[in-house]
């Protein structure tokens with residue numbers, strides 16, 4: 001294959017979507033390399049720019065700043081050496097498994113005479129032997145994804161990129177497919193030189209990859225790189241494996257700053273994005289921690305509560321913001337306030353939350369705006385517009401939803417759906433005249 005240098009070099013890459021004042025910095029000054037023979041996983045919370053990076057490496061999107069090199073050459077346009085496997089595959093429903101794979105070979109210019117044989121080999125390779133003549137509708141989700149893999153492999157890519165390829169599958173199919181992919185990769189029966197996997201499943205990344213690139217969001221950036229020095233096949237119960245998962249958790253979680261950095265929408269600086277967590281989930285977390293004696297290992301807790309990384313991080317972030325927990329080195333501890341909350345009555349809980357929420361700039365701003373209004377009612381559109389100075393329209397809507405959900409819980413303010421207005425629960429007494 002020639003050359004011992006890196007296959008992919010991402011150098012100081014930033015990607016900015018939109019125009020001022022509504023820009024989204026999807027990734028900021030990201031640098032890393034992928035070397036031949038490596039299986040690399042990009043891991044991080046939702047919105048940290050993983051898919052954006054994958055799109056840039058495959059040439060489907062261009063960096064706003066910085067450069068991507070492939071085998072030492074600046075990448076321009078589509079990367080002909082890379083293929084991408086998505087979460088779900090668009091298969092042609094009117095073609096059989098064989099037809100779908102043959103079509104991918106045709107697209108690559110493989111002559112008709114060789115297509116059939118090669119397609120059959122690929123189908124065999126992904127473990128779909130016997131299903132050549134089945135139609136997509138006759139296959140399970142896991143099998144359809146295997147056809148997707150066969151089609152991606154038909155392109156004989158040097159670099160196989162995968163964007164959450166197992167996340168749409170049920171647990172067992174995902175596990176089986178991971179196993180088959182690892183076997184293929186380790187057996188070196190493929191011309192693939194390197195694999196880049198995007199995931200937010202920590203265990204999956206530690207189970208498969210040689211190196212983990214950990215990212216955080218707002219803006220999307222690389223926060224750490226970790227090598228996984230474990231031979232294959234890896235065992236999840238292995239102490240090193242668990243320690244590695246703990247380390248990843250410790251690096252990604254618990255990054256909420258004590259004093260919420262923040263400002264109100266429209267003020268210079270960056271508005272703090274509130275995590276989309278239900279108070280019930282936060283309450284559940286504090287109760288569980290109380291039961292555990294006030295302390296738990298974050299990774300095991302997530303496993304026990306059956307939370308995906310993203311959900312867990314969001315709930316933990318909200319609990320941290322409210323001052324109920326502290327996270328350090330992969331452990332989560334209940335604070336005295338968190339303990340008080342977990343043991344409090346519903347009414348007392350509302351009061352505790354109200355006090356803490358008013359420290360969050362967006363909530364305080366809504367609360368004060370309503371108080372400044374004569375009848376304590378303001379159109380939701382006003383808040384939307386202001387929030388859109390800092391967030392995309394979708395994110396602004398989400399922030400408003402979170403604010404309403406939290407504000408309602410704490411009885412700071414409420415929302416009138418018919419009028420699309422926010423209002424104070426306790427309307428200031430009208431002036432007498």
Ligand SMILES: Nc1ncnc2c1ncn2[C@@H]1O[C@H](COP(=O)(O)OP(=O)(O)OP(=O)(O)O)[C@@H](O)[C@H]1O
Nearest residue numbers: 017018024025026045046047048049050051052053
């Ligand atoms: N075409 C676009 N226009 C505007 N903003 C975008 C666009 N694509 C992505 N973004 C924003 O860029 C940021 C990074 O998105 P990206 O999809 O790359 O993250 P991700 O880590 O892959 O997230 P997920 O795991 O949810 O897919 C997000 O804030 C997202 O809203």
